[in-house]
Amino acid sequence: xxxxxxxxxxxxxxxxxxxxxxxxxxxxxxxxxxxxxxxxxxxxxxxxxxxxxxxxxxxxxxxxxxxxxxxxxxxxxxxxxxxxxxxxxxxxxxxxxxxxxxxxxxxxxxxxxxxxxxxxxxxxxxxxxxxxxxxxxxxxxxxxxxxxxxxxxxxxxxxxxxxxxxxxxxxxxxxxxxxxxxx
Numbered sequence: 478x479x480x481x482x483x484x485x486x487x488x489x490x491x492x493x494x495x496x497x498x499x500x501x502x503x504x505x506x507x508x509x510x511x512x513x514x515x516x517x518x519x520x521x522x523x524x525x526x527x528x529x530x531x532x533x534x535x536x537x538x539x540x541x542x543x544x545x546x547x548x549x550x551x552x553x554x555x556x557x558x559x560x561x562x563x564x565x566x567x568x569x570x571x572x573x574x575x576x577x578x579x580x581x582x583x584x585x586x587x588x589x590x591x592x593x594x595x596x597x598x599x600x601x602x603x604x605x606x607x608x609x610x611x612x613x614x615x616x617x618x619x620x621x622x623x624x625x626x627x628x629x630x631x632x633x634x635x636x637x638x639x640x641x642x643x644x645x646x647x648x649x650x651x652x653x654x655x656x657x658x659x660x
Contacts (some may be wrong), residue, residue: 503533555571
């Protein structure tokens with residue numbers, strides 16, 4: 478493992494992206510709640526110039542180190558990237574087990590989004606009926622709410638689709654790294 482400042486104007490090359498080689502992996506630590514960059518123990522940096530990243534020669538070594546760190550510092554989140562850096566979403570996001578439910582795209586959130594969207598789809602025709610059948614279209618507000626319910630439901634389904642697509646892409650990239658192919 479190598480600890481590097483993300484940007485060091487006195488180093489040649491000055492940026493970490495020019496130092497990492499194919500087959501290596503980089504981990505960025507940040508505080509789970511605030512998203513502020515921190516070290517592996519969870520201490521924030523005094524200035525942006527001090528922000529560091531960790532470079533590993535293998536994905537298992539990076540994953541093992543990060544899992545050990547989150548056990549000691551549950552408020553820390555690690556995002557692991559391949560040599561391509563932040564051009565793609567993280568290969569792995571490692572958090573303390575007590576915080577996995579708060580991650581975007583987790584199965585519980587996806588399930589709640591689906592049930593919420595279905596409830597909105599069921600409620601929309603009821604609102605249309607209230608407006609048109611009971612009040613001859615005079616209230617208008619129930620129709621506007623019904624249209625908004627359908628739009629929100631579509632957005633929730635689209636969000637679930639985006640999470641599923643990102644997860645599929647991440648798993649494929651992980652599989653390629655496990656097979657030894659450069660991604």
